[in-house]
Amino acid sequence: MTGAADFRSDTITRPTPAMRQAMAGAEVGDDVFGEDPTVRLLEEQVAARLGQEAGLFVPSGTMGNEIAVCVHTRPGDEVILEATAHIFLYEGGAPAFLAGVQCLPLVGTRGLFDRRQLEEVLHSDDAHYPRSRLVAFENTHNRGGGRVLPQAALDDLCALAHERGLATHLDGARLWNAAIATGRPLAELAHPFDSISVCFSKGLGAPVGSVLSGSRAFIAEARRVRKKLGGGMRQVGILAAGALHALEHHFERLAEDHARARRLAEALADLPGLCIDPASVETNIVILELTPEAPPPARWLDALRAEGVLAVAFGPRGIRLITHLDLDDAAIRHATSAFARVAPTLAPR
Numbered sequence: 001m002t003g004a005a006d007f008r009s010d011t012i013t014r015p016t017p018a019m020r021q022a023m024a025g026a027e028v029g030d031d032v033f034g035e036d037p038t039v040r041l042l043e044e045q046v047a048a049r050l051g052q053e054a055g056l057f058v059p060s061g062t063m064g065n066e067i068a069v070c071v072h073t074r075p076g077d078e079v080i081l082e083a084t085a086h087i088f089l090y091e092g093g094a095p096a097f098l099a100g101v102q103c104l105p106l107v108g109t110r111g112l113f114d115r116r117q118l119e120e121v122l123h124s125d126d127a128h129y130p131r132s133r134l135v136a137f138e139n140t141h142n143r144g145g146g147r148v149l150p151q152a153a154l155d156d157l158c159a160l161a162h163e164r165g166l167a168t169h170l171d172g173a174r175l176w177n178a179a180i181a182t183g184r185p186l187a188e189l190a191h192p193f194d195s196i197s198v199c200f201s202k203g204l205g206a207p208v209g210s211v212l213s214g215s216r217a218f219i220a221e222a223r224r225v226r227k228k229l230g231g232g233m234r235q236v237g238i239l240a241a242g243a244l245h246a247l248e249h250h251f252e253r254l255a256e257d258h259a260r261a262r263r264l265a266e267a268l269a270d271l272p273g274l275c276i277d278p279a280s281v282e283t284n285i286v287i288l289e290l291t292p293e294a295p296p297p298a299r300w301l302d303a304l305r306a307e308g309v310l311a312v313a314f315g316p317r318g319i320r321l322i323t324h325l326d327l328d329d330a331a332i333r334h335a336t337s338a339f340a341r342v343a344p345t346l347a348p349r
């Protein structure tokens, strides 16, 4: 796999020498005692950027999301989310396993449902129904092709949820990308939500870590749940230092990943067997749909791998490519020419 252009995920990046140096030199303490200064600095900085009162360092985006579900709900409650949300599809059934809640997935368009859909499923206070308790969103949206969800719609949906007494959570694993793509401050994107989870191990290129943020009271509860899940870590400033370094040095450069993803989509748009609207590529994710005559994704992935390009299947008829810190312009050229060789053999016109 060495030397391959690896587009499988933005999680595959390795820490840069400067990041490793920052991690090695981190000031640390026992974070379960609240004594790790680097963790505290990260939690404060992230909360401030998101316009929230407090933050909590957690090992993964999944733990950030699932702690939020646990804190906002009680067993038997209902969590409303879009049917392709990471929390629903890719967290191992954790809302049921950990929080004992029922998920109500709404089929939306590229990661978002509309106001009417939400209104229709909010239950009245009748003991037959589960209690509607939490609405969860994801921005940018992975299955939505890295789409930046429209802020006005999010504001409106969250206002409706709040009017009806529900809490709101944002899976902001790639909220950084949304901020760079829109030029809007993170605090504005985070504003309508009661809790937000952000990841450092995706486009920002740190090896580990997420921060869950919200009100002081929410984070105090979240800290208790993190402990129950075994997520209380000790001299973890070593990891927080990687996240701080990523925030300082790798945030603005996400614009490069977005430009490369768009260029890649433009280069692949006219190839046989592939369907992609380059204008739909807003951030670092490119989802290629295969035309009905084209063979299934596995055939493409094998042929691409033989050309030194790695990607993943996305659903039964899709291929996903993600740009990131470890991919430069040469990698885009490499992928473009690999696809140009592979496509005519797999999907002759």
Ligand SMILES: Cc1ncc(COP(=O)(O)O)c(C=O)c1O
Pocket: 011, 059, 060, 061, 062, 063, 086, 087, 138, 142, 171, 173, 174, 199, 201, 210
């Ligand atoms: C949108 C989204 N949310 C949450 C996660 C979970 O993050 P982690 O792998 O750190 O648990 C991911 C992981 O890729 C993701 O893409």
